[in-house]
Amino acid sequence: MSELKDKIRSFVVDNFLFGNDDGLTDGASFLEEGIIDSTGILELVSYIEEEFPFSIEDEELIPENLDSINNVVNYIEKKSS
Amino acid sequence: MENKQQFSKELLRIDPEKEVVKISEKIRELMVNRLKRRGIIIGLSGGIDSSVTAVLSQKALGANRVLCLQMPERHSADETLRLSSLVADHFGIEKIHEDISGILESVGFYRRYDDAVRLVIPEYGEGWKSKIVIPSVIEKKEFSLFSIVAQDPDGTVIKKRLPLKSYLEIVAATNFKQRTRKMLEYYHADRLNFAVAGTPNRLEYDQGFFVKLGDGAADIKPIAHLYKTQVYQLAEYLEVPEEIRKRPPTTDTYSLAQGQDEFYFSLPYDKMDLCLYGKNNGFPVEAVADTLDLSPEQIQRVYTDIDTKRATTRYLHLQPLLMESIPEIQR
Numbered sequence: 001m002s003e004l005k006d007k008i009r010s011f012v013v014d015n016f017l018f019g020n021d022d023g024l025t026d027g028a029s030f031l032e033e034g035i036i037d038s039t040g041i042l043e044l045v046s047y048i049e050e051e052f053p054f055s056i057e058d059e060e061l062i063p064e065n066l067d068s069i070n071n072v073v074n075y076i077e078k079k080s081s
Numbered sequence: 082m083e084n085k086q087q088f089s090k091e092l093l094r095i096d097p098e099k100e101v102v103k104i105s106e107k108i109r110e111l112m113v114n115r116l117k118r119r120g121i122i123i124g125l126s127g128g129i130d131s132s133v134t135a136v137l138s139q140k141a142l143g144a145n146r147v148l149c150l151q152m153p154e155r156h157s158a159d160e161t162l163r164l165s166s167l168v169a170d171h172f173g174i175e176k177i178h179e180d181i182s183g184i185l186e187s188v189g190f191y192r193r194y195d196d197a198v199r200l201v202i203p204e205y206g207e208g209w210k211s212k213i214v215i216p217s218v219i220e221k222k223e224f225s226l227f228s229i230v231a232q233d234p235d236g237t238v239i240k241k242r243l244p245l246k247s248y249l250e251i252v253a254a255t256n257f258k259q260r261t262r263k264m265l266e267y268y269h270a271d272r273l274n275f276a277v278a279g280t281p282n283r284l285e286y287d288q289g290f291f292v293k294l295g296d297g298a299a300d301i302k303p304i305a306h307l308y309k310t311q312v313y314q315l316a317e318y319l320e321v322p323e324e325i326r327k328r329p330p331t332t333d334t335y336s337l338a339q340g341q342d343e344f345y346f347s348l349p350y351d352k353m354d355l356c357l358y359g360k361n362n363g364f365p366v367e368a369v370a371d372t373l374d375l376s377p378e379q380i381q382r383v384y385t386d387i388d389t390k391r392a393t394t395r396y397l398h399l400q401p402l403l404m405e406s407i408p409e410i411q412r
Binding site: 031037039041059062 | 389
């Protein structure tokens with residue numbers, strides 16, 4: 001597992017699941033699995049903006065960028081490149 | 082299962098006379114058999130929902146068993162007090178004016194709110210007005226995050242997306258308003274041995290458009306089963322003053338005027354009602370789209386947003402959760 005994926009996974013599991021990953025896969029949709037609601041999306045956005053040196057534009061607030069561990073990792077890698 | 086019926090706005094039409102009789106009987110039955118209180122308290126805002134709830138209570142119990150509370154504060158719209166008086170006086174219901182600005186000042190609401198806004202707009206201060214808004218899901222596919230819209234004393238408007246901390250602080254502070262009002266409603270209910278009526282319509286109840294232990298707290302919710310369009314039908318039948326029936330729905334919560342559809346719902350209430358009805362009754366998005374003159378993709382986004390809001394606000398409906406059930410106590 002990449003260091004970035006590990007970091008995102010840790011945040012999601014610690015913050016939303018109280019440390020119990022409960023079989024969460026890297027490709028699972030946060031919304032469909034009921035892990036994150038709309039306030040949770042805001043928490044995720046704030047976390048990314050605090051931890052990484054870029055802002056998330058309004059048009060980037062889409063499931064393809066934010067709705068799974070893999071999607072978040074891909075998005076951050078794309079923004080950081 | 083998919084509903085094959087023809088979808089139309091007429092599906093929301095009710096027989097208001099029958100509905101008033103049904104609600105009146107139910108209110109009386111619940112007061113006698115469940116609540117065992119002698120009358121009803123209603124926070125009267127001058128909006129359509131609280132007005133109809135007040136009149137239904139008057140029809141059910143008589144005007145002498147209904148007390149309306151008018152509870153504006155310094156951010157309330159100027160006409161709030163006049164409009165709520167118009168309803169109470171028209172139907173001969175007693176009203177008490179309780180301005181809650183002093184209580185809000187004491188708990189630090191105004192300071193806390195301004196501090197929260199200053200986290201994103203440092204120059205925000207005396208003479209400024211603001212509100213929070215959310216983009217409509219029908220226009221874009223992005224997640225909808227709240228923004229603050231602030232107007233300086235010269236009329237210049239600034240809009241900024243809210244980060245988590247300031248969003249939560251603003252909402253938490255603002256919720257003081259609904260909870261203060263509910264505290265006063267229960268004060269008067271306790272001293273009169275009355276029950277407290279909540280005033281949500283079905284759209285608000287279903288989508289969690291209320292503050293837990295604020296306007297969400299009540300002993301009885303007489304119009305929670307009615308779509309807002311149907312509340313308007315009752316209002317016309319009950320002869321609620323036209324000025325109230327013609328007024329666009331507003332939250333009357335923030336210092337800048339704010340429509341419910343820019344704060345919470347994806348669409349104006351009449352369209353939102355039809356989407357919720359369509360979804361609840363298994364109508365395909367294409368059928369609803371034709372009626373509303375929107376695309377099936379847009380209706381699908383509204384359907385999805387309805388589910389998202391239900392999931393996000395589910396906890397607002399929950400009673401305190403116990404570790405074990407206590408069978409002797411009925412909940």
